[in-house]
Every structure is written in C-alpha cells, then in structure tokens.
Amino acid sequence: MLDLRLLNKERVALQVRVKDWKEAVRVSGQLLVDVGSIESCYIDAIIENMQEYGPYFVLAPGVAMPHASCSSGVHQVDISVVTLANEVAFMDSLNNPVKLVICLAATDNNSHIELLKKVSQILSDETCVQRVKHAKTVEEVLTIFNS
Amino acid sequence: MKIACVCAMGLGSSLILRMTVETALKQLHMKDVEVEVVDTSTARGSQADIIVSSHSFCEQLSDMGVAMIEVVNYTDANYIKEQLQKILSAQ
Numbered sequence: 001m002l003d004l005r006l007l008n009k010e011r012v013a014l015q016v017r018v019k020d021w022k023e024a025v026r027v028s029g030q031l032l033v034d035v036g037s038i039e040s041c042y043i044d045a046i047i048e049n050m051q052e053y054g055p056y057f058v059l060a061p062g063v064a065m066p067h068a069s070c071s072s073g074v075h076q077v078d079i080s081v082v083t084l085a086n087e088v089a090f091m092d093s094l095n096n097p098v099k100l101v102i103c104l105a106a107t108d109n110n111s112h113i114e115l116l117k118k119v120s121q122i123l124s125d126e127t128c129v130q131r132v133k134h135a136k137t138v139e140e141v142l143t144i145f146n147s
Numbered sequence: 148m149k150i151a152c153v154c155a156m157g158l159g160s161s162l163i164l165r166m167t168v169e170t171a172l173k174q175l176h177m178k179d180v181e182v183e184v185v186d187t188s189t190a191r192g193s194q195a196d197i198i199v200s201s202h203s204f205c206e207q208l209s210d211m212g213v214a215m216i217e218v219v220n221y222t223d224a225n226y227i228k229e230q231l232q233k234i235l236s237a238q
Contacts (some may be wrong), residue, residue, distance in 0.1 A: 049155070049156075053155040054203060056154065056155045056156075056160060056201070057159060057160050059160045059163060059164075059220070059221035059222065060220045060221055060222045060223070061220060063222075065159060065160065065163070067156075067158070067159040067160075068156070069156045069158055094202070094219045095219060095220065104159050106158050106159060112158075113162065116159070116162050116163060116166070117166065119163070120163045120166045120167070120222065123163070123222040124167065124170070124222040124223075124224060
C-alpha cells in the first residue's frame with residue numbers, strides 16, 4: 001500500500017531563529033538531507049538560483065517554497081516545513097517578510113504533482129496557512145498536512 | 148484559448164500557479180482553455196492568449212503584446228478570476 005502521508009516529525013521544525021534567508025533555506029533543506037531525500041548540493045543550487053533569478057519561490061504572503069531543478073541532488077520527492085521565529089526578507093520579494101518555509105525536493109516535472117496539489121490546497125486556504133505559521137506543536141502541523 | 152504560466156524553471160512555483168489558474172477557470176465555468184507552464188524563452192513562441200506570471204517575467208515579456216496577469220500571490224484564485232474577467236470583458 002502506498003503511504004500517502006505527506007509529513008512526519010523529522011520533516012518539521014517550528015519557530016526556528018535564523019539570521020537571513022540563506023540560513024532559512026539551509027535549515028529547511030537540512031531536514032531533507034537528514035532524512036536522505038536530498039544532497040546538500042541541492043540546497044546550494046537553490047541559493048545560487050535565487051541569486052540568479054531573484055526570489056522566484058516566495059509565492060504567497062509570508063510563504064517561501066524553496067526548490068531547484070538540480071535533480072542530480074534529489075533522491076526522492078519530498079517536502080519539509082519550517083516556521084521562523086523571526087520573519088526574514090527574501091531579497092526584494094513582494095511577499096516579504098517570510099514566516100513559513102516549505103522546502104520542495106523535486107525530481108522532474110511530474111512525479112511531485114500529487115504532493116504539490118496537497119501543498120497548493122493548504123496554501124490556498126488562508127486559515128490553514130495562519131494555523132501552520134503560528135503552530136506551537138509539530139502535531140498541529142502534521143494534522144494539517146496529513147488530513 | 149491558451150494561458151501560459153511563465154516562470155524560471157517550470158517545476159515548483161509555476162505548477163502551483165497553474166493549479167490556481169485552473170481553480171479560477173473552474174469558478175468561471177470556463178472550459179476548453181489550455182493552461183501550460185513554460186519558461187520565458189518558450190513563452191515567446193507559445194501563441195498564448197494570456198500570460199500569467201510574476202512582475203519580473205511580465206516585464207520581460209511586455210513586448211509580446213499579449214494580455215498579462217501579473218501575480219504576487221500564486222495561491223489567490225479570486226484575484227486571477229477577477230483579472231480574467233476583466234480581460235475577457237474588454238475583448
């Protein structure tokens with residue numbers, strides 16, 4: 001049976017204090033390195049891409065979804081969820097400051113579509129987004145993502 | 148009608164944008180609309196009727212002479228719905 005549960009506690013970190021957007025990306029990416037879904041080069045690729053393309057993945061108010069097309073650093077499709085204790089600016093994004101960082105490990109154009117549909121459903125519900133941003137326990141976040 | 152969601156890479160933010168555009172189209176009961184995800188170079192050759200993208204890509208493609216919806220929040224279907232209605236009623 002395919003386990004469609006999106007998240008578990010190893011992929012969530014709440015109220016993390018970071019000094020800037022790069023650290024926010026590294027913290028969220030590191031969760032996926034630790035569970036074996038990506039290599040650290042994927043995190044480097046995200047940071048380089050942002051320096052080249054601008055804050056392309058800050059896609060809703062206070063929400064960043066860092067990802068890159070470097071499929072060589074990705075072992076499996078996955079996401080991590082990090083909320084920040086101190087909101088940070090991701091360059092000059094119009095959706096600054098960022099509170100919620102969802103790191104996406106994507107291998108190609110299609111295998112992560114189901115995952116993205118679920119993420120998109122959650123992000124399009126403002127009440128859900130606020131609950132995740134201000135969640136005090138990992139269980140609250142897991143309930144939202146795994147429902 | 149063809150709508151092109153333009154982005155840097157085509158595998159993350161733009162897929163979310165496409166889902167939001169599709170939600171907006173459903174709310175407008177619009178069928179027979181093709182929604183594709185492209186990068187900027189493909190956008191130019193895409194024959195799209197409407198481009199949906201962030202400010203910087205819309206700016207880059209402004210010389211295409213095609214209707215544009217500039218999006219800040221990729222998850223706001225209501226905004227995209229309103230902009231589509233504006234474009235369609237102006238035609």
